Amino acid sequence: MMKNNAKLGAVFSVLGILTGLLFFYLIVVLYNPSIDAHMAIGRADEATSVRITFAVLGWIGTATGAIWAVVFYGFLHKEKWAWFWGAVAATIQLLAGFFPMIPAMDGNLPPSTMVVFILGAILWFGMLFIGGVKKNIIILAFVAGLAYVLTFIDGVAPISKYTTSHNNPFWNGMYVMSQQVSWWGAAAWAIFIFALLKKKSWAIPVGIFAGVMSMIAGYPLGINNALYEVHRFSMFLPAPLLSTGLVIYLLLPGTRKMTERWIAAD
Known part of the structure; x- marks a missing residue:
């Protein structure tokens, strides 16, 4: 039922775009509070790692929204490559959603990017099923x-x-x-x-x-x-x-x- 289902792929793509935008918002909101939380407990070293790592993940994680837009176009035109690039975007979203939870919880902040990780997992498996893997x-x-x-x-x-x-x-x-x-x-x-x-x-x-x-x-x-x-x-x-x-x-x-x-x- 899912293999080569372009309509379902298009729906997943819209969800992927929204996930990318959601991640963009969440990582912006989480960035400075995570740094401040680690500074407050005397862990300037961990604040430094957050400062660098969140930025890197923010750049690539946000870019996934744009990739999903291309994937949406691909599914609309029933392109064979669409599911693969959806899998690429979801793979990035899995990482971007997972890691920020760790320093957030260390700083007693809510692991808000968990939703991105969960959505990324759904999208990843969805693309592989559509691709007939x-x-x-x-x-x-x-x-x-x-x-x-x-x-x-x-x-x-x-x-x-x-x-x-x-x-x-x-x-x-x-x-x-x-x-x-x-x-x-x-x-x-x-x-x-x-x-x-x-x-x-x-x-x-x-x-x-x-x-x-x-x-x-x-x-x-x-x-x-x-x-x-x-x-x-x-x-x-x-x-x-x-x-x-x-x-x-x-x-x-x-x-x-x-x-x-x-x-x-x-």
Whole structure:
């Protein structure tokens, strides 16, 4: 019922446009109060990470509204590419809606962008169903999506840690170098998802690259945090651990055969 349903796709597109506009409003409203809340509790380092990260997410998250407008046009004209670009927009909205909830709750503010995350999830699955994506591909893309979000989060922590580690030259340098490695890894996971959905033969190599980038940046951060800072399991470890599992899975012959069947399917 949902596959190739252009009318439903157009409805989803309107919802996507509204979600993009809603996010624009919410991130503007949340920006300065989140910074002030962390400053008030003496966490200037976290205020710095909010100042930078919210801006980045605000730019790309707001742009999704424009992408959805293009997708709406595509569905109106029954273009085959419409569902894919809707999936791209929804993938960005998932991240843009999820991460701001964390510093908001840390600052005792309402996690108002949760609604964007929920709508993004509905739109993401909706686009994949309209595109006729197979169940096993959806599952792989979903797990890769978790790695995408977690790896992005691992790139946020070094921003605040950099500001408080000037007395430790090694780790101060580590935070500088690993920050963008994590964000590049997150971007690579997103590209892997897009390549997988578009049936590109180079999807698996991109996924391996994404996973290794997440591992390179995430393991040092997580192990150091677990052993020398919090003395428990570090919340920075899920990204590299999940990425490790995904890399192993992508290297399996069965995974290659699965993607080849997906690429060959009509």
